[in-house]
Amino acid sequence: MRLPVLALALAMGAGGIATAQPRQPQGEIEPGMFQLRSLADLVAICRAPATHPHYLEAMGFCHGYGRGALDHFRAVTPRNARPLFCIPQNVSEPKVREDFLAWAEANPARLAGPAVEGIFAFLVSAYPCPPQPPGQPSAQRR
Numbered sequence: 001m002r003l004p005v006l007a008l009a010l011a012m013g014a015g016g017i018a019t020a021q022p023r024q025p026q027g028e029i030e031p032g033m034f035q036l037r038s039l040a041d042l043v044a045i046c047r048a049p050a051t052h053p054h055y056l057e058a059m060g061f062c063h064g065y066g067r068g069a070l071d072h073f074r075a076v077t078p079r080n081a082r083p084l085f086c087i088p089q090n091v092s093e094p095k096v097r098e099d100f101l102a103w104a105e106a107n108p109a110r111l112a113g114p115a116v117e118g119i120f121a122f123l124v125s126a127y128p129c130p131p132q133p134p135g136q137p138s139a140q141r142r
Contacts, residue, residue, distance in 0.1 A: 034061045039118035040111040043104045046097055063093050066100075069119050084120070086129035099126050 034057075036042050042065060048058035087096065103122045104111065110118050 034058075036065070036115045038112050039104065039115045042115040042118070043101065043111065047101055059097075062097060065115070066093075066096070066119055069116050073120070082132065083129050085123040085127045087123070087127045091127075 034045060042062070045058045046062035048055050048062075052058065100119075100122050103126055104118070107121075110121060
């Protein structure tokens with residue numbers, strides 16, 4: 001798992017996605033100023049309350065970052081590889097966000113690490129795949 005996560009981190013850094021934005025003041029959410037220096041920054045953005053004036057931007061960034069990480073992971077993972085996590089089809093994105101925030105609160109030692117590594121540590125922990133009998137094809141990944 002480390003190589004795809006590292007590839008994602010390098011691709012995002014090399015593409016200027018994470019570094020082209022101005023720095024986000026710790027604890028404040030302002031449109032156009034989202035930058036992730038760590039998992040703690042992503043958690044702060046994803047934790048924005050519905051009453052926050054930039055709630056929609058924060059939720060768009062939160063869900064978009066997670067979806068982008070998943071899309072990249074799927075793109076670099078061979079189709080026949082055993083899945084690392086299995087998100088049930090009936091789980092909504094808001095529920096995944098809620099689970100992610102609860103996981104982050106329960107795992108404060110992870111907050112200083114890279115956001116993308118935290119996302120995958122959360123997914124592996126929160127949505128484990130059922131055991132596969134030997135010789136069975138991999139489960140469908142969402």
